Amino acid sequence: MKRQLILEDGSVFVGEGFGGSNYQMGEIVFNTGMSGYQEVISDLSYCAQIVLMTYPMIGNYGINRDDFESIEPAIFGLVVSEYCEYPNNWRSDESIDTFLASNDIPGLAGIDTRKLTKLIRKEGTMKAIMADMDVDVDATVAMLKAAPYPTGQVAQVSTQKAFQVPNRGRRVVLIDYGAKQGIVRELSSRGCDLKIMPYTSTVQEVMNLKPDGIMLSNGPGDPRELTQAIENIRALIGQIPIFGICLGHQLIALASGAKIDKLKFGHRGANQPVMNLLTGKVEITSQNHSFSVNEESLANTDLEVTHRNLNDKSVEGLACPEKNLFSVQYHPEAAPGPEDANYLFDTFMRVMDAQGGNK
Numbered sequence: 001m002k003r004q005l006i007l008e009d010g011s012v013f014v015g016e017g018f019g020g021s022n023y024q025m026g027e028i029v030f031n032t033g034m035s036g037y038q039e040v041i042s043d044l045s046y047c048a049q050i051v052l053m054t055y056p057m058i059g060n061y062g063i064n065r066d067d068f069e070s071i072e073p074a075i076f077g078l079v080v081s082e083y084c085e086y087p088n089n090w091r092s093d094e095s096i097d098t099f100l101a102s103n104d105i106p107g108l109a110g111i112d113t114r115k116l117t118k119l120i121r122k123e124g125t126m127k128a129i130m131a132d133m134d135v136d137v138d139a140t141v142a143m144l145k146a147a148p149y150p151t152g153q154v155a156q157v158s159t160q161k162a163f164q165v166p167n168r169g170r171r172v173v174l175i176d177y178g179a180k181q182g183i184v185r186e187l188s189s190r191g192c193d194l195k196i197m198p199y200t201s202t203v204q205e206v207m208n209l210k211p212d213g214i215m216l217s218n219g220p221g222d223p224r225e226l227t228q229a230i231e232n233i234r235a236l237i238g239q240i241p242i243f244g245i246c247l248g249h250q251l252i253a254l255a256s257g258a259k260i261d262k263l264k265f266g267h268r269g270a271n272q273p274v275m276n277l278l279t280g281k282v283e284i285t286s287q288n289h290s291f292s293v294n295e296e297s298l299a300n301t302d303l304e305v306t307h308r309n310l311n312d313k314s315v316e317g318l319a320c321p322e323k324n325l326f327s328v329q330y331h332p333e334a335a336p337g338p339e340d341a342n343y344l345f346d347t348f349m350r351v352m353d354a355q356g357g358n359k
């Protein structure tokens with residue numbers, strides 16, 4: 001069955017449809033990972049985005065039980081050059097086609113993904129929607145142009161109720177803006193007793209749990225929308241050790257008085273080089289973000305830059321050691337790529353322990 005992808009600038013890409021058919025307008029973005037498509041599909045930070053995979057074949061090792069980053073994927077669509085109908089791997093349970101179909105997420109295959117990537121690199125990310133072949137393209141382009149970017153994604157993906165992942169170690173509150181399972185896995189494997197809380201949790205609700213540390217998760221959308229969360233974080237900074245990842249990092253920056261800008265087409269993939277400015281070491285990192293910290297605006301804050309992206313020199317890490325506060329823009333928990341950045345979870349343990357954390 002033929003299907004098309006229509007972009008805000010009037011471009012149309014016709015290919016073969018697979019997966020589901022719940023067409024929703026989203027931001028078209030590209031990811032350069034050679035593997036890790038299951039983690040991408042199920043990463044809640046992609047809520048309201050249609051993801052183009054630049055690697056030419058996707059789905060060859062199927063979908064398995066172990067690699068999900070969330071229970072219910074929130075991605076609005078997947079665009080690939082070729083998808084593999086018959087995956088071959090001992091862990092594979094099903095194909096991406098059947099997985100996307102059972103979650104009603106539309107897929108599009110057989111388009112020139114390199115051409116589309118170049119277009120996004122040139123024009124920046126834009127609004128897009130998949131559609132059946134009989135849809136009125138001009139009317140769809142007009143609709144895309146007129147529509148605002150999706151908002152309110154964190155409210156859609158954050159847990160409604162607090163819940164526990166018990167353990168015997170340090171007590172950590174994980175504020176869930178759309179947290180990846182990888183963060184839960186890394187904290188649990190270090191013995192942390194986790195309380196996973198909705199993004200609407202108040203300062204009092206967090207403090208009542210007497211946590212040793214607070215983890216601010218990744219999450220979808222524009223961090224500047226989350227005004228109440230930013231205020232809460234401002235009140236928590238300095239009281240308890242805080243570690244932020246991706247959206248959590250951006251919220252720490254906003255709570256500290258810095259500004260956030262939107263990148264032209266973001267960083268998404270598993271091979272982004274980042275320099276740790278404290279050690280001079282380079283880490284190969286997994287990334288998925290559209291927004292980034294405005295470096296000049298850090299002059300008004302007590303945050304120092306600890307990590308920098310070596311491709312575009314953007315800010316990748318921040319810290320205020322006196323306040324036991326640190327954060328990174330990339331994903332130290334990520335499983336699809338190298339694990340160079342995993343040490344940051346050990347740093348978090350050390351910071352909590354130095355404050356007398358409950359080991």
Ligand SMILES: NC(=O)CC[C@H](N)C(=O)O
Pocket residue numbers: 045217218219220221222223245246247248288289290291292
């Ligand atoms: N993975 C994330 O947490 C992404 C953060 C934010 N939504 C961005 O796109 O920049």
